[in-house]
Amino acid sequence: MSSLPSAFMDTLDQLPGFNKESFLEVHNSAERITSIRLHPQKATALFPELAPTPVPWNRHGYYLSARPSFTFDPYFHAGAYYVQEASSMFLEEALRQTTDLSQPLKALDLCAAPGGKSTLIQAVLHPDSLLIANDVIKSRAGLLADNITKWGADNVVVTNNDPRDFARLEGFFDVMVVDAPCSGSGLFRRDPEAVEEWSQENVILCSQRQQRILADVLPALKPSGVLIYSTCSYAKEEDEDIMEWLLENFELENIPLSIDPAWNIITSVTDQYKAHGYRFYPDQVKGEGFFIACFRKKGEEGITKKVRQQIATLPAKETARLLPWLRDAANLTFVDHKGEVIILRSSIATELPVLQKKLYLRKAGVKAGQLTQKELIPDHQLALSTCISAGLPAVELPLEHALRYLRKEDLQLDLSLKGWTLMRYGGMNLGWAKVLPNRINNYYPKEMRILKAGMPE
Known part of the structure; x- marks a missing residue:
């Protein structure tokens, strides 16, 4: 990969838990980590041939020993799992330690696209909870909606709004996740091209944007509600400095988390307010660079007239x-x-x-x-929903026919069924076809079809 800029490396030297030698070594290695998170209502164990091992801080997260062709895996298109970076799966642990997940909650994932954190949040919330998954960019909100469709939940609303719009819902949310847009240095190992775009000036711009986003959205968090802030940046200006800024300017208190020492996650304590944040370094955890911190809004929750x-x-x-x-x-x-x-x-x-x-x-x-x-x-x-009946007419497809279906090609099947029929692979729904006397109409959405030719290797 491209060598890491010396100006960037200079910014890391004084960071908590940073080890320059091992950090450079892992960035120069060819190793790439692949991890998935299973849908708890759709999947049990997948990819047995790839020897999945558990992600220690997530109940449904697994590392794969090799990266398969997800494009040619019907389970992927059925929403049986989400391909998600392992460090960011720690969000589940943060939610479990800060909120009462046995109760219905109103949750906001503010910067949600493409949907990894939203699907994670939905999977751990009480089923009667409301999750709003938002992205400010129209095209990204469309991708988010597609991934929420694959996930199949009936309690998620996808929105396309600027953070300031949520101030209209004053005191509405019990929990708010802000995975803020950042300079992206934590993903340099996965995305070497991003190295070329890094600059200290961009770090400062990102920090200012993060402050604007948080200030705009915080009125929507109710008293006693929980804010979970995260980035994929190593920069102190985007991590610890934002923690200090939040505690200086808003009625918030930091929530320390309990961290298993075996996880090798670095606890960072800020200078002024002694607030706890958590750093993930790719040379110390099996995942990419990540930062997360949790806060509770001060004040007693009032009785709101419904x-x-x-x-x-x-x-x-x-x-x-x-x-x-x-x-x-x-x-x-x-x-x-x-x-x-x-x-x-x-x-x-x-x-x-x-x-x-x-x-x-x-x-x-x-x-x-x-x-x-x-x-x-x-x-x-x-x-693809989790509320669909299991007793509807369905056809189990072998892999070759499943991929033909997912390409929206014609299907040649000898079927005794008639009418609307679910196409399945491995017991999981892929979509609809309508079986007519002399043909089968493929109703897989054109915009979601597989465009690549070939079969999995």
């Missing part, structure tokens, strides 16, 4: 037509949105009018599809 929100739910007669497609339907609410049925966890459905009024919503819950007089035309989101 205003009952009216939501246009589907009539009972139409709802009855949906029930055969779903499991656990008693906990679901159905909303008619521009001729399409949206499925939401009932516990969060009443929040939808408030969110629609205050934010730009890119995706909410699970799109079931379009109800016509004759039938439900099911949406791809329903196929």
Whole structure:
């Protein structure tokens, strides 16, 4: 890889736990770490041939001994796992130590694209919780929505808003995750081209932007609520200095975490406020560079008067037509949105009018599809959802046919089934096809299809 700039290395010398010799050695080595996090409702163990070993700070995280071709893995497209950098999976441990995950919570992942942290948060929250996954950039919010679709959860709302917009929801969130845009030095080993873009001037600009983001969004955190701040930067200006700035300017208190010494995570204590943050160095942990710190907003949570929100739910007669497609339907609410049925966890459905009024919503819950007089035309989101019935007509495809389906190619199958049918691989839904007397129509979304030719090696 490109040699690390001397100006960059000079900024690291005084950092807590930094070891220059081993740091340079790992950046100059050819080793690359691949890790995935399994979907707890879809997958158990995958890639047995790649000898997965657990990520120590995440219940569903695994290291792979080699990097497979995820593009040609139908499990990937089914949302059975998320390919996520191992250090950032520590967010689960931070959530477990700072929040009561046995209770329904309102959570915000502010800088969420492409979706790794959002899917992690959703997996550990109580199922009746509300998660808002946001990204300010329109194209990235679209990618985020696609990955949330693969994850299949009915309690996630994807938004495309500037951080300042969330101030309209004053005191709304119990927990807020801000994985802030940063100078990216923690990912130099994974992305050598980023080395060329590093400068101390950019570090300062990122630090200023991080302050703006945090100041804009903090009004939306309720008293006693938890803020989790993280970056993939080593820079003190983006890490410890931001901690000090938060404690200096806002009614926050730092939350120290309990760290297993065997994890080799470095605890950093700030000079003025003695606040604890946690540094991940790639020569000391099996992962990339990462920083995380946790805070609680001071003050007692007041009793808020709940205003009952009216939501246009589907009539009972139409709802009855949906029930055969779903499991656990008693906990679901159905909303008619521009001729399409949206499925939401009932516990969060009443929040939808408030969110629609205050934010730009890119995706909410699970799109079931379009109800016509004759039938439900099911949406791809329903196929990948965790609320879909296990008893619907389905065809188990071998790998070659699964990849043909995922390329949106014609399928030549001898089927006795008729009508809407789930295409599956390894017991996991890939999407819909409609079986007609003389052909099979492939309904895999064109924008999500595999474009590469070939088969996995």
